[in-house]
Amino acid sequence: MNIVLLGPPGSGKGTQAKMIAEKFNVKHISTGDILREHVRNGTELGKEAKKYMDAGQLVPDSILIGIIRDRLSKPDVAGGYMLDGYPRTIPQAEALDKILPELKQKIDVVLNIDVPDEELVRRLSGRRMCKCGRSYHILFNPPKVPGKCDVCGGELYQRDDDKEEAILNRLKVYKQQTQPLIDYYTKAGLIANINGAGEINQIFDEISKVLSKFK
Numbered sequence: 001m002n003i004v005l006l007g008p009p010g011s012g013k014g015t016q017a018k019m020i021a022e023k024f025n026v027k028h029i030s031t032g033d034i035l036r037e038h039v040r041n042g043t044e045l046g047k048e049a050k051k052y053m054d055a056g057q058l059v060p061d062s063i064l065i066g067i068i069r070d071r072l073s074k075p076d077v078a079g080g081y082m083l084d085g086y087p088r089t090i091p092q093a094e095a096l097d098k099i100l101p102e103l104k105q106k107i108d109v110v111l112n113i114d115v116p117d118e119e120l121v122r123r124l125s126g127r128r129m130c131k132c133g134r135s136y137h138i139l140f141n142p143p144k145v146p147g148k149c150d151v152c153g154g155e156l157y158q159r160d161d162d163k164e165e166a167i168l169n170r171l172k173v174y175k176q177q178t179q180p181l182i183d184y185y186t187k188a189g190l191i192a193n194i195n196g197a198g199e200i201n202q203i204f205d206e207i208s209k210v211l212s213k214f215k
């Protein structure tokens with residue numbers, strides 16, 4: 001089963017993706033995580049991407065299309081995967097539509113997680129990350145020990161793009177460049193709308209019901 005996760009910044013894509021990957025045994029491919037790894041490792045791509053990411057802008061399509069083509073060509077995606085954060089623009093979706101048949105793959109479903117703007121700002125400004133990839137929230141999803149990851153014990157930190165100015169920019173960019181994809185995938189008959197405003201487990205139940213049909 002191959003899945004695309006769509007949703008604004010802070011809608012819970014990363015949180016739900018970890019749970020989906022475990023239950024449905026699909027590879028979690030997050031373009032945000034891939035880019036952040038490049039930034040951490042100081043690669044040329046990472047240095048270029050950081051300028052855009054810190055400002056809450058999208059990294060150029062040409063870079064992302066290359067990353068995704070490369071990732072989907074790896075043998076470990078054969079059992080199914082979930083794209084979290086790709087595509088984010090119409091050109092990225094069109095590129096994916098070309099890459100998939102070349103690799104003899106297809107997307108089964110696009111989960112569109114919908115959350116009101118005020119809630120997104122609350123979630124992003126309180127988010128704390130661990131370098132192992134887990135995400136917490138100081139109020140809504142706190143770690144058992146403040147400042148420490150429940151899973152690996154790592155020190156939690158705030159992402160540079162979770163500062164207020166970058167958050168507002170990311171929401172603006174989402175509306176202009178990513179929201180049109182809802183229409184794109186509705187026309188392709190692939191969209192499943194998920195109400196992302198409730199409790200984490202309740203949202204996961206709704207997603208699980210949808211995904212069970214594709215197992």
Ligand code: AP5
Binds near residue numbers: 012053061170
């Ligand atoms: P990326 O890392 O993909 O960030 P994003 O899409 O902005 O999404 P987030 O990771 O911020 O949020 P999320 O939906 O995963 O929410 P989460 O589960 O963490 O991308 C970062 C940047 O990389 C982009 O801005 C761009 O520059 C670049 N980039 C990446 N892909 C690109 C592409 N394809 N093209 C161009 N550029 C690209 O949850 C958020 C918080 O809420 C957490 O604290 C969590 O604990 C809490 N929470 C989650 N669910 C709930 C709930 N139900 N109730 C209460 N709290 C909740």
